[in-house]
Amino acid sequence: METPVKAVPPVAPEAGALPGEAHAPFHTPDAEAPAGISRRGLLTYALSAPVLTVAAGFAAPRDAEAALPLTPPDTVDFFDLGDAVTLTSLPTMPLVRLSVGKNGRVAFELPRAESGQGISTALAMMIAEELDVPLNMVDVTLSDARPELLVNQLTGGSTTIRSFAGVLPLMAAQARARLLEAAARQWGLSASSLNTANGHVLASDGRKAAYATLTLAASLIPAPLNVAPKSAGQYRVVGKAAGRIDALDIVTGRKQFTLDIPVPNAKPTMVRRPPTILGTVVRVNNLGTVKAMPGVIGVCVLPRGGAIVPIPPGVAVMAETFGQAWDAVNALDVTWGAGTIDGESNASITAKLKASLPALGVPPVSIPLLGSVTIDAEFEMAPLSHAPLETDCAIVDVKRDASGNPVFCEIWAGMQTPIAAAQSVAIDLGLPPTAVKAHVITSGGSFGRRLFWDPVQQAAQVSKALGYPCKLMYHRADDMRHGRMRPPQYHRVRATTALGQVALFDHRIASPRLDGRHGFGDLVTAAVGAVPAVFQQTPGNLGVEEFLFKTMVSSPYNFGVSNKLLLPVPIIMNTASYRSVHIQPTRLCEEIMVDELAKALGKDPVAFRLEFLRSPRAIACLKAVAATGQWGKVMPKGFAQGIAVHQETRSYTACLVEIDARPAIAGTGPALVTKAVIAIDVGKPINLSGIDAQVQGALAESISIVLSSGLHVQNGLPLEGSYSQYHFSRNRHYPKDVKVIIMPPNGEAIGGLGEVGLSASSAAIANAYGRATGIKPRKFPLFFPVDFTPFPPGKLPTRLMLPLPA
Known part of the structure; x- marks a missing residue:
């Protein structure tokens, strides 16, 4: 290639x-x-x-x-989601931890989620550049949930590098200045006469000191205020090609993902889920039989409720192995209640979306020879699965007192919003926020899926009920069928030219509501999106979705009077942001229209x-x-x-x-x-x-x-x-x-x-x-057959048993 x-x-x-x-x-x-x-x-x-x-x-x-200027101007020309995240993160940036250790290694606690996008490496390169250390001397770890960071621990919207670009080089430059000053005092020289390279402070007379020998003295020196990061002309690391700092660990198996974390006595758990989206559990008909199956530790009907977002419905089985849990899950006989879209299909959902969009009205008369053309088009987008390589999973340990009441909770999971996750679980368990500790684990893909903490919610309830740390894993079928998805969309577009100019561009979009109740990753903004809590399609969530649309979707063209209107429809499905969630389908339609306009005008x-x-x-x-x-x-x-x-x-x-x-x-x-x-x-x-x-x-x-x-x-x-x-x-x-x-x-x-x-x-x-x-x-998609035999709804595929080699 x-x-x-x-x-x-x-x-x-x-x-x-x-x-x-x-x-x-x-x-x-x-x-x-x-x-x-x-x-x-x-x-x-x-x-x-x-x-x-x-x-x-x-x-x-x-x-x-x-050309006729874009009217009104795009909101994102002046303020976009990245600006919002950068500005709201700035007040707590001084709390982010960057340090040089006694071993000379640089440690950075990143308050974001790494899921393969490479942000750890890019930020490590910024640090290596400013501190003059080899890239392999920079250790980037993912920070635990830190509520004191407020909204400065949200990962999403391609905002991480933008948020840190203005502050991380300065933090590293200040650390370098303190190391220079420590060496200058030790040698009786001026710091301005010294230089740094390869993790050492260098003097013109040939003396040098490793950072490891200066860290203690440097820690006692206040951070200087008159330090500036390097200029682009001084870069030796930034702007070059570098391999991922964790690549070797990944390919050799040393990298630990959530289910690799060796939490003592954590028990494998899987969930029997409804035959329709968001169906309910009425009763389990063979509880005693399933509890008696080999390896089964316990069965837990997941309770209703849940702070911010509901706990996904189902019946969980904890066992000694995942295979035993899988078998027991399929042996369950459950009476299910109705879901939120029972009987619906892509066709019926699309019909509802189409009917919700206001008509464009009578099109103007097209006169191609005079450069006047009107093109109307309607587009359909099927729902999409995030389909990360690592399915949703979490490990949660709820400690209980002698009476069985929760007293402490510890979480290990890939989380893009760990503060909101930890604080909402605290509410679910009746614990104070300080009694929940959440560890952010590198995940094997996300694409927006892990903005929500569904597996954490479920694992917390199972651990609370059964008394063991819960190691919960979604089967791939669970992940695609009952996990969150990019909602289907219907687009209606009209473009009109006059005298060869694009004078009008009207774009209207209908979609089941996109769940934005994660907010900016903290409990306060998440709660705002969840008000009132009794509704899935909340006014608060509508405001969040419209804010995301207005601060992310833009047009690169001067297309005269333009209108992009998003109309969320109250169809209740499991939805979440998906890589460029509103932008990609909107711009896909617009670029198709551009080609068709060009053709119509020759x-x-x-x-x-x-x-x-x-x-x-x-x-x-x-x-x-x-x-x-x-x-x-x-x-x-x-x-x-x-x-x-x-x-x-x-x-x-x-x-x-x-x-x-x-x-x-x-x-x-x-x-x-x-x-x-x-x-x-x-x-x-x-x-x-x-x-x-x-x-x-x-x-x-x-x-x-x-x-x-x-x-x-x-x-x-x-x-x-x-x-x-x-x-x-x-x-x-x-x-x-x-x-x-x-x-x-x-x-x-x-x-x-x-x-x-x-x-x-x-x-x-x-x-x-x-x-x-x-x-x-x-x-x-353009080629979309059902060329497979679906698994029976409400069950996992039959477990394939391979014989052991002789």
Whole structure:
């Protein structure tokens, strides 16, 4: 797989170039030019790529400033979720712990969750840069829940690096200054005459002192106030490629995830769940029989109630082994009560969503010759499973007094909101907040799933009832069917042009309510989202969801009078944020509309975008992928290119893909992405390797959710219960030819990364599919058969017993 990780080197701009533009690798295409471009013009375009000059015949006749300005301006242009998290985290940042130990190693307690996104490595690189230590001398551990941090322990929205970018380098620089001052006092020199390198303080006369010998003296020196972090020109670590600091532990099995934690006497536990979403337990009919099964320790009906969010319903079985728990769970005979969407299916839910959206009214008359065109489109999105490699799980130990009353609780789990989790469990158990200790464990994937603490709630109740530490694990079928999902959506869009300008863009979205009752990760903002507590579709949660929508969803184009309206519908399902939850489907629809507008006006899709893009950074990304990916080359029948551009969390990206749609045309399977070129501008790159990994991960996700992955809800329950049924892309679906262009630092602040890579790549795939097949993409995923036999609802799959080798 070709995956170069590099920043595009800056060059002197050519005539007509935008500030900050840079050249990208380009190979002269041996195909026809895009529509409206002569071969000679294309050659000029190639040689100047990604700067598209007027002489090439490719540049738009006017730039975006001449287009009708976006009205009203996007909220995120002035304030987005990352700004909100950064500002609210700032007051408690002085409480975050960074230290240099007596062994010379640097320790940083990160009050965020690491789930494979690489934030630990990126932050360690910032620290290594400022302290002049090797990266392998920085230890990043995940902080336990610390209520004193207030809202400064939420992981989500691609906000972690942005939140720490302004404070962590300063903290490390202050630590370095104290070490310099300690050495200066020891040697009778001025601190300004000393330097640091490789974990040592150096004097010009050749003396040096290891940090380990200076930490005690440095700890007695007040933090200086006049210290500034390094300038970009001094960087030796930041902006380079680095492997993950925990990679060796992961691949050698030394890394401990939740179920690896050796909590003494923790007992394996699994749960029998209802046959429909959020069904209730009426009674267990064979309790004595199940309790008598081999290895079974106890059976616990999970109680109703729960602070902030309800405790998920079910009947838990604790046993000596997970196999015994699994067998006992399937042996349970339970009478179930109704769930919240009994009898519903994808089709019926979609119909309700569609009916909830107000009509767009009578469309204006289209006169293409005068540049007046109106395009109406409606889009359907199936619900999605987060499908992390590690299913939901938790270990909880509730200590009881002689009377059986809880006195202390200890939690081990992957948690994006550990403060809210610990404090809500304290309420559930009737404990003071100080009697609950929560350890944040690295998780094997999350994508927003672990913003909620469902397994922690259940494990706490089981441990309280049965008297043992509870090691609770969701089966994969539980995870997909009863875990939280990205809700289905229905989009209605109208775009109207006048005299070649996009004058109106109206986008309306209906979705079952997105559960946002985690708030900013603390009990107070979570409680605000849960008011009033007797309703699932609370006014408080509606406010949280609308806030997230307004501070995350944006458009990169000057499309005149624009409207994006989210209408949550009170359909009660298990929902949670999913990587770019509202943004990806909204921008997917918009980028499809952009391609269709360009076609209706007889314009090349790249030229059309360049005409209306609002940001030079977005333009630079688009030009880079168009050049490197040889946009417009002739392709065989059934093949096509697709392109899209996106902005999110102060970052910009563009993607060009090539697709083989022959399997889709023949009806034998999903289309295949054969090539991808992605440009990403995060303002200030930290770890080039980490950026590349995140962008490629987003591409894999886009391939999945656009082409093949989704949940079929039928009779109130998703049919999918395993990776063999939920068609996430495999290695064979991932292109062998992938180029990631990391745009160089441009003086802008650090932007987000984890979610920004999804929208452009998913839209480029959809647009390529439309060009290859002639079919307008409207329902996602595009290939969505039920080609499997579902597991019986309300039961786990039968456990496969393999014979032991002789």
